Amino acid sequence: MPHASVPVPSIAHGRARVWSADLGDHVGERVVLRGWFHHRRALKSVLFLLLRDASGTAQIVIESPPDRALVESLPHESVIAVTGQAIASPQVSAGVEIHDPSISVISRAADEPGIELFRPELGASLHTRLDNAAVSLRHPRRARTQRLAAAIVEAFRSSLRAQAFVEIATPKIVDSAPEGGSNVFALDYFGRDAYLAQSPQLYKQIMVGALERVFETAPAFRAEPHDTSRHVSQFLSLDAEMGFVADHVTVMGVLTETIRSMVDAARPFADLISGDMPAVPSSIPDIHFSDALDLISEASGEDVRQEPDLAPSHERWLGAWAKERYGSDWLFVTGYPMAKRPFYTHPDPSRPHWSNSFDLLFRGLEVVTGGQRLHRHDDYLAALATRGIDPEPFAGYLDAFRFGMPPHGGFALGLERFVAQLAGIANIRDVVLFPRDMQRLTP
Amino acid sequence: MPHASVPVPSIAHGRARVWSADLGDHVGERVVLRGWFHHRRALKSVLFLLLRDASGTAQIVIESPPDRALVESLPHESVIAVTGQAIASPQVSAGVEIHDPSISVISRAADEPGIELFRPELGASLHTRLDNAAVSLRHPRRARTQRLAAAIVEAFRSSLRAQAFVEIATPKIVDSAPEGGSNVFALDYFGRDAYLAQSPQLYKQIMVGALERVFETAPAFRAEPHDTSRHVSQFLSLDAEMGFVADHVTVMGVLTETIRSMVDAARPFADLISGDMPAVPSSIPDIHFSDALDLISEASGEDVRQEPDLAPSHERWLGAWAKERYGSDWLFVTGYPMAKRPFYTHPDPSRPHWSNSFDLLFRGLEVVTGGQRLHRHDDYLAALATRGIDPEPFAGYLDAFRFGMPPHGGFALGLERFVAQLAGIANIRDVVLFPRDMQRLTP
Numbered sequence: 001m002p003h004a005s006v007p008v009p010s011i012a013h014g015r016a017r018v019w020s021a022d023l024g025d026h027v028g029e030r031v032v033l034r035g036w037f038h039h040r041r042a043l044k045s046v047l048f049l050l051l052r053d054a055s056g057t058a059q060i061v062i063e064s065p066p067d068r069a070l071v072e073s074l075p076h077e078s079v080i081a082v083t084g085q086a087i088a089s090p091q092v093s094a095g096v097e098i099h100d101p102s103i104s105v106i107s108r109a110a111d112e113p114g115i116e117l118f119r120p121e122l123g124a125s126l127h128t129r130l131d132n133a134a135v136s137l138r139h140p141r142r143a144r145t146q147r148l149a150a151a152i153v154e155a156f157r158s159s160l161r162a163q164a165f166v167e168i169a170t171p172k173i174v175d176s177a178p179e180g181g182s183n184v185f186a187l188d189y190f191g192r193d194a195y196l197a198q199s200p201q202l203y204k205q206i207m208v209g210a211l212e213r214v215f216e217t218a219p220a221f222r223a224e225p226h227d228t229s230r231h232v233s234q235f236l237s238l239d240a241e242m243g244f245v246a247d248h249v250t251v252m253g254v255l256t257e258t259i260r261s262m263v264d265a266a267r268p269f270a271d272l273i274s275g276d277m278p279a280v281p282s283s284i285p286d287i288h289f290s291d292a293l294d295l296i297s298e299a300s301g302e303d304v305r306q307e308p309d310l311a312p313s314h315e316r317w318l319g320a321w322a323k324e325r326y327g328s329d330w331l332f333v334t335g336y337p338m339a340k341r342p343f344y345t346h347p348d349p350s351r352p353h354w355s356n357s358f359d360l361l362f363r364g365l366e367v368v369t370g371g372q373r374l375h376r377h378d379d380y381l382a383a384l385a386t387r388g389i390d391p392e393p394f395a396g397y398l399d400a401f402r403f404g405m406p407p408h409g410g411f412a413l414g415l416e417r418f419v420a421q422l423a424g425i426a427n428i429r430d431v432v433l434f435p436r437d438m439q440r441l442t443p
Numbered sequence: 444m445p446h447a448s449v450p451v452p453s454i455a456h457g458r459a460r461v462w463s464a465d466l467g468d469h470v471g472e473r474v475v476l477r478g479w480f481h482h483r484r485a486l487k488s489v490l491f492l493l494l495r496d497a498s499g500t501a502q503i504v505i506e507s508p509p510d511r512a513l514v515e516s517l518p519h520e521s522v523i524a525v526t527g528q529a530i531a532s533p534q535v536s537a538g539v540e541i542h543d544p545s546i547s548v549i550s551r552a553a554d555e556p557g558i559e560l561f562r563p564e565l566g567a568s569l570h571t572r573l574d575n576a577a578v579s580l581r582h583p584r585r586a587r588t589q590r591l592a593a594a595i596v597e598a599f600r601s602s603l604r605a606q607a608f609v610e611i612a613t614p615k616i617v618d619s620a621p622e623g624g625s626n627v628f629a630l631d632y633f634g635r636d637a638y639l640a641q642s643p644q645l646y647k648q649i650m651v652g653a654l655e656r657v658f659e660t661a662p663a664f665r666a667e668p669h670d671t672s673r674h675v676s677q678f679l680s681l682d683a684e685m686g687f688v689a690d691h692v693t694v695m696g697v698l699t700e701t702i703r704s705m706v707d708a709a710r711p712f713a714d715l716i717s718g719d720m721p722a723v724p725s726s727i728p729d730i731h732f733s734d735a736l737d738l739i740s741e742a743s744g745e746d747v748r749q750e751p752d753l754a755p756s757h758e759r760w761l762g763a764w765a766k767e768r769y770g771s772d773w774l775f776v777t778g779y780p781m782a783k784r785p786f787y788t789h790p791d792p793s794r795p796h797w798s799n800s801f802d803l804l805f806r807g808l809e810v811v812t813g814g815q816r817l818h819r820h821d822d823y824l825a826a827l828a829t830r831g832i833d834p835e836p837f838a839g840y841l842d843a844f845r846f847g848m849p850p851h852g853g854f855a856l857g858l859e860r861f862v863a864q865l866a867g868i869a870n871i872r873d874v875v876l877f878p879r880d881m882q883r884l885t886p
Contacts, residue, residue, distance in 0.1 A: 054655035077847035109847040134842035150610035167593035212497035396886020399577035404520035443839020
């Protein structure tokens with residue numbers, strides 16, 4: 001699994017080190033490799049040692065009895081340096097192996113790890129993997145999943161920068177819980193009650209007044225009381241917000257471009273992707289929430305027309321429908337009922353029971369939520385009053401609308417859920433590096 | 444103050460909108476501008492209206508009495524659209540102004556803001572600015588400071604990516620406080636005690652085992668009990684960590700390259716920078732902590748040789764000394780006493796009273812801290828025992844060293860402090876968008 005995108009390190013450390021993935025450029029040379037003792041395979045007269053570094057693995061052919069004894073006594077995951085001859089070898093997948101090695105131990109592991117990292121898939125249970133994150137995160141496929149996540153988050157940023165968005169950083173300690181009070185973590189803030197931000201929603205809206213188009217990639221916190229495969233207490237929230245929109249459809253256009261960049265960034269990781277790389281159509285198909293419920297009712301024979309939201313099974317059905325009808329892995333569902341959306345949601349002007357909002361389904365799972373927001377001060381005061389919410393804690397936020405705000409909207413997605421759906425990973429805890437949930441606060 | 448880097452929006456909203464900064468490309472055309480009512484200047488027969496958008500401002504020449512009456516009755520910060528003729532005009536700084544305008548109000552401000560945004564510097568006090576962030580952040584210079592911060596954080600990321608670092612996201616809710624227990628926020632985590640992470644230190648070290656070189660740009664939290672101009676409760680921590688270092692000097696080399704990229708990213712913002720743009724030497728000068736104290740003692744006539752740390756006045760003196768001696772705005776101070784550094788600090792092998800650590804001073808202010816870390820499991824157990832710290836809460840972290848870790852090190856800097864020092868901004872609260880401190884939890 002070579003990583004063509006990893007450049008050679010420019011950092012000197014004694015003799016210049018070579019990445020294992022670059023051995024093909026050094027055939028016939030004596031090279032220095034550094035990395036972890038990944039695996040050994042002992043035959044009668046020879047022992048094959050696999051060294052793992054950030055770029056992949058290299059096979060070292062050991063024939064001298066003292067070296068063999070050294071490697072046979074070494075715990076896996078010990079850190080070693082190997083100096084040896086790079087020899088072309090069609091038998092190994094990299095095409096090169098190391099002969100005539102000289103091996104030194106940089107940092108001997110204190111114990112034999114309980115997890116076998118050399119297997120293509122980790123055999124350990126989810127709990128064992130998470131409890132032993134310091135080792136299990138070293139598994140090549142697991143580590144590479146983080147490279148995929150990193151590439152996707154940077155594509156989110158670079159796409160939005162190209163669309164004139166500016167990065168912001170907003171408070172994660174807040175004095176009220178705008179998204180609803182149930183799943184929020186409480187905090188002692190110098191003796192006052194405070195909360196961890198569930199989203200940067202109010203702050204990104206304020207910043208539209210200053211910069212028109214903004215984005216943030218930062219942790220968000222939800223005290224999720226349910227133990228599901230899709231929810232954790234902290235996730236990386238990718239947020240964008242923009243001014244001077246016609247309505248939510250303008251936002252859907254920006255999101256489509258952004259998603260296209262994110263999927264493009266995933267292309268070098270085709271080995272991790274579940275099924276084919278998804279194509280992003282120039283215009284993603286969309287269906288109104290009420291039409292979606294009509295279709296589902298018709299297909300299922302069960303009347304779901306009065307449902308206020310889509311159940312996961314409905315989303316899966318719509319995903320399959322979009323694939324069959326449009327050949328698309330993506331489907332916008334628009335116009336969710338106002339009653340199910342937060343107070344800042346902009347109604348559909350012609351049908352105020354419905355909202356100018358959307359979810360983006362990817363292969364039958366909601367991965368992005370967005371929409372147009374209210375922008376008039378009076379509309380906010382009315383929306384808060386209707387819901388019985390005291391406007392006073394929101395005074396600093398409401399100032400943004402009191403002093404002139406354009407029609408605006410935005411969207412948010414959880415990075416790890418997006419990566420999990422793309423890579424066909426069943427539990428988001430295999431994407432978050434050190435997941436937090438009801439049971440888990442360590443490591 | 445045009446922003447040449449802001450591209451024309453590709454997003455349709457009725458007739459294509461033109462950024463005010465791009466008017467020079469549209470002389471002789473009838474154009475649509477959208478933005479905020481920034482300022483008006485009334486003469487006898489003509490009224491000049493300044494429209495502000497994300498790219499800058501445009502002057503609109505109003506002669507018709509109804510339009511004049513409209514603008515004179517409009518609160519500042521109302522959102523407007525102006526369609527008019529772009530006419531070359533050498534008198535205005537942009538070289539173009541709008542004649543024969545048709546003005547429509549998109550979103551009328553509910554009240555006249557208490558802050559005058561058209562002045563080159565905001566006259567309001569710090570507290571007034573912060574209390575009215577939704578308006579004061581719209582001030583062109585203030586908004587542009589956020590563009591500078593955004594450019595610098597992205598340069599941090601792109602420089603490290605080019606040096607084979609991978610982005611990570613680590614938990615901000617943790618079960619113990621490795622950097623010391625005093626300035627940490629406590630949290631109710633599903634009925635258990637938890638804390639907000641003061642840094643990603645332990646997690647970035649664990650990830651060196653998986654990816655060798657990692658970085659993170661994420662909020663960090665400190666319950667700072669002092670009301671200073673340099674400290675806030677939440678800042679954006681720019682962190683990097685790398686394996687296979689010789690010692691802290693390897694890390695200083697990577698940091699130097701990274702800082703160079705960050706300063707390069709600031710060049711388009713020369714109007715915001717305090718004094719000249721700082722040059723970053725190919726090798727930043729360095730001085731050992733003990734030599735620094737010798738110099739300061741000699742220069743001041745006061746014996747500070749037994750001090751365990753540098754006072755701010757010492758840092759300022761060293762900054763002036765580096766400028767005079769080396770012509771450098773930057774100075775590494777290395778080898779801080781082990782006693783003042785956290786438990787994971789690697790000692791200087793030849794002089795174990797001192798550490799393989801460094802601070803980077805920029806114009807006499809510490810802006811980056813870093814160093815080599817311990818990498819052997821036994822060394823961690825000994826370091827914790829010496830300091831009387833129970834190793835049990837750190838079990839998941841110590842696993843990284845138990846199962847083979849290379850010599851490694853890294854660094855951390857606070858984005859906002861760096862930007863403040865570069866831009867000559869006296870209080871970090873004028874860089875953080877919505878600062879949090881002992882007194883301030885809103886907006």
